[in-house]
Amino acid sequence: MNKLTKRVFIWLSVLVALFILYVAFDYLDNQKKAEQSRAFMEESNEVLNDYYIIALGVNPHNKTIKVHVPLKEEKRNELAYSLALIAEKHGMEDYEVIVKAVRKGNSIEI
Secondary structure, three states: OHHHHHHHHHHHHHHHHHHHHHHHHHHHHHHHHHHHHHHHHHHHHHHHHHOOOOEEEEEOOOOEEEEEEEOOOOOHHHHHHHHHHHHHHOOOOOOEEEEEEEEOOEEEEO
16 A cells, blocks of 8 residues: 555656646746737837837737738738738747728728
8 A cells, every 4th residue: 555655646746747847838938928029019119100000919829910000001011021020030930910901890801
């Protein structure tokens, strides 16, 4: 019986250690994503003064950058390219930039 309790205790200790490692790595990954998003938003604010933008959002879980602009904004492709360059600069190469033109509540994806 004594050997069995030692084995159970060892296995439980290993499982707890693995769980702690998982939580630590998950926390560090979330911190990295938050820092990337913050740096992206700070730098994109400087560039976005040239464009009329309704909303800008970064979703690190879906790896998307969504931008809503009015229909009258004509430089949508240039805006998407600028944001993609900023994203690459901050290590967000696999993020997709989505620019949507909004008309009275309806959006048109470009």
